[in-house]
Amino acid sequence: MSPEPSTRIAVVDGAFTEKLAKKVFPKATLVRLSPTSNSAEYYLNLTTKKADIILSDADEVAAQNEIAHLSIEKTEGIAPVRVLPHVFAFPGNDPRFAEMMDGALEQLKVEGYMKGIASRYHLFARPAQ
Numbered sequence: 001m002s003p004e005p006s007t008r009i010a011v012v013d014g015a016f017t018e019k020l021a022k023k024v025f026p027k028a029t030l031v032r033l034s035p036t037s038n039s040a041e042y043y044l045n046l047t048t049k050k051a052d053i054i055l056s057d058a059d060e061v062a063a064q065n066e067i068a069h070l071s072i073e074k075t076e077g078i079a080p081v082r083v084l085p086h087v088f089a090f091p092g093n094d095p096r097f098a099e100m101m102d103g104a105l106e107q108l109k110v111e112g113y114m115k116g117i118a119s120r121y122h123l124f125a126r127p128a129q
Helices: 016-024 039-047 058-068 095-110 113-120
Strands: 008-010 029-034
Touching: 008 016, 008 039, 029 039, 029 095, 039 058, 039 095
Parallel strands: 008 029
Antiparallel strands: none
């Protein structure tokens, strides 16, 4: 169900948030931010009631809440608009770097740091499809 045209969604011009909002909520009004705006401005559109909705990751919202002392919460009963993986991109022609990244991530998992990070930022693991 798409929001009414009176529903305002904050987006960054040319960014993924704009493309997603247009595709999933074509009737909503877009509250546009410049690509040069910082993330705080994006969240302030919600807290200052310039926008009704933002499209964001749970970990980013948790970080903004902590840093800026906000109280943004996910609306219960509404499924995520999209679930996307967090990924690392690095040159594919450097196998030593790939091994180093794999080793560092494995060490973080074995020592329990990944569970702590996931808990702090409300992340969850979803099997690759």
